[in-house]
Amino acid sequence: MDLNTLTQFLAVARLEHLSRAADELHVAQPSLSRTIARLEKELGTPLFDRGGRLRLNHAGRLFRGYVERSLGELDAGRRAVAEATSQGFGTVRLASETFLTLTGPLTAYKRAHPTIEIELHQMPAGQMARHLRAQDIDLCAASQPVHAEDLETAHLLDEEVWLAAPPDHPLANRTSVTIRDLADQPFVTARKGHWQRQLLDRLFAAEHLTPKIVCEGDESSAMADLINAGLGLGLVPAIARRTMTRGSTTVAPVAWITVDAPGCRRTLTLHWRADARLSSAAELMRTTLTTWDWTTGEPKS
Incomplete structure (x- = not known):
């Protein structure tokens, strides 16, 4: 199996719909179907239930977790190399249910670090653990519990x-x-x-x-x-x-x-993966959020 196959599998697993996944990936549906069939043959088991609507089965859910972590690690490696070769400039990816609360520290962060790109991902708290595991995001701020192992947290x-x-x-x-x-x-x-x-x-x-x-x-x-x-x-x-x-x-x-x-x-809490290396940009964001004075709307002195 190659990276393209794994990327296509994740798209089908997320959407549980071949034609929509094919449209998103810009590939023909018959080609995508053959890719998934070859992957299932290589693994020796179906990854989807096909009785009526396409559904990810137990083996598929198990495999998806490993694929997300593997591709996440690869992407983290690419970002680490890019950061190391660009004099410390990089990107930080922050998820939250709403960004109204975070506008103050985000503004301060961007003013202090104008060369760093900030990616904001609005999502329900229930989706955050999966995106942290896949390293699609570096940090998440949630007003509800985020249930996952190997997470570190900071009260905000x-x-x-x-x-x-x-x-x-x-x-x-x-x-x-x-x-x-x-x-x-x-x-x-x-x-x-x-x-x-x-x-x-x-x-x-x-x-x-x-x-x-x-x-x-x-x-x-x-x-x-x-x-x-x-x-x-x-x-x-x-x-x-x-x-x-x-x-x-x-x-x-x-x-x-x-x-x-x-x-x-x-209660607003910041979460990140305990076993993942945060980029310099993400560490700076974590520091900004954890040292912010939410009462005055200014950094803590």
Whole structure:
């Protein structure tokens, strides 16, 4: 098997669809089918179940893990050589569920190291471990646990999560509310898998309730406008509240209310592979993030 075969296998394994994988790889589907068949013959076992829709089977999932790690190591070697021969300039690849929290340290990093390229990958926390293993990313910042062995972590931030309400909402004059107070209220929130949605579902489940969701999406920057328009309430972390109330006339005003519920907080954690060598660019990014003062929005003195 060669690198091209392994790269094509990963594309088919990720998409579980031959024609879409062929389009992505810019190869003919019959050629891709033959490549996968030759790989299965060489390994002596099918890697996919073909009853109806193409599905990666147990052997395929097992093999995918080894291929991802192998190609990741090869790519890491290429990057290490490139870094060594370009006077230390390189690229850092950072993944996060949202980058709103990270704009301050990212700005500071780019100003301090203008020759380093920054690749940002937005993804759910559930996908981060696989991309770290494959070395598709160097670091990831997550507000949910990232389950994987051989990861090192650094605590970045722990903050209160507030309830944001339209200024004319019946709850707007309250200083605090319970989850029971919110049982029939509409919510504007993120899609399933995002930390805000996970927190909302967890808080309601603790009271044996289900939140009434009227809007879910990926545009966290639009949340204040949607809440102000009266579509619903929302859970917003303290750092986002500071951003939304920094005197900008473009941000819709909302009322801020404390949620009287255990665990209505957000913890942001940085993760990286313990067994992988970080590039100089990634080490600088790790230092920037772990020494950032999230309260003042400046590097720690």
